[in-house]
Amino acid sequence: MRWHVGAVLRRLQASRSYGFVLLLVLSTFVFVAASPDDAWPRAVLVLLLALTLAVALWTSASTGRLDVVAVLLIAIGVAGAVVALATDDANATGVLGLINVLLIAATCAVIVLGIRDQHGVNVQSVLGALCIYLLIGMLYTFSYGAIAALESGPFFAQGTDGTPSIRLYFSIVTLATVGYGDYSAATDLGRTVAASEGLLGQIYLVTVVAVIVSRLRPSRAGRTNGQ
Numbered sequence: 001m002r003w004h005v006g007a008v009l010r011r012l013q014a015s016r017s018y019g020f021v022l023l024l025v026l027s028t029f030v031f032v033a034a035s036p037d038d039a040w041p042r043a044v045l046v047l048l049l050a051l052t053l054a055v056a057l058w059t060s061a062s063t064g065r066l067d068v069v070a071v072l073l074i075a076i077g078v079a080g081a082v083v084a085l086a087t088d089d090a091n092a093t094g095v096l097g098l099i100n101v102l103l104i105a106a107t108c109a110v111i112v113l114g115i116r117d118q119h120g121v122n123v124q125s126v127l128g129a130l131c132i133y134l135l136i137g138m139l140y141t142f143s144y145g146a147i148a149a150l151e152s153g154p155f156f157a158q159g160t161d162g163t164p165s166i167r168l169y170f171s172i173v174t175l176a177t178v179g180y181g182d183y184s185a186a187t188d189l190g191r192t193v194a195a196s197e198g199l200l201g202q203i204y205l206v207t208v209v210a211v212i213v214s215r216l217r218p219s220r221a222g223r224t225n226g227q
Contacts, residue, residue, distance in 0.1 A: 060114030
């Protein structure tokens with residue numbers, strides 16, 4: 001039985017299936033949208049992000065210095081979850097937000113390396129690219145949360161720091177460059193970070209679409225029929 005489970009896990013790893021990573025990313029997305037701005041949800045979130053990084057690392061099967069950095073960040077994330085339950089201090093909340101940002105950044109880097117090893121466009125590389133896009137939105141969500149916790153004034157010009165759900169909404173709207181205008185950053189730092197998210201969102205979509213199109217190749221049968 002143990003050998004059978006091990007064989008299944010090895011086949012899943014060999015398939016480089018980012019479906020599990022996407023499921024975790026979507027679960028985290030929903031949890032951020034639904035959770036209150038309290039200590040226990042912050043602890044759960046950092047654990048979810050640490051788990052997502054661990055699964056992405058396992059799926060990508062990468063080796064090198066990034067693995068060491070990722071494992072270290074996972075350990076820091078687990079420690080951060082314990083701290084989140086122990087204190088509700090604003091500075092600690094801000095630092096925890098920065099840990100979340102680092103966990104997401106490392107997850108994106110691991111997925112990029114895994115996609116590069118695909119040597120072509122397939123279902124897994126597309127799933128990985130979708131994971132990265134959603135992770136970028138959450139990376140900025142936690143960046144806004146960290147700024148709101150560490151700065152003295154309200155993050156939004158509407159006079160509030162917002163809830164995790166509002167910051168996620170603001171991040172996705174900014175990433176997609178929709179620009180509803182119902183929420184806007186109040187400080188220079190907040191506006192700069194928001195502007196960088198809008199630019200990154202546009203550049204990412206254009207770049208990913210261009211890479212996918214450039215790597216699409218007609219099937220061998222199609223080339224043979226064309227000849």
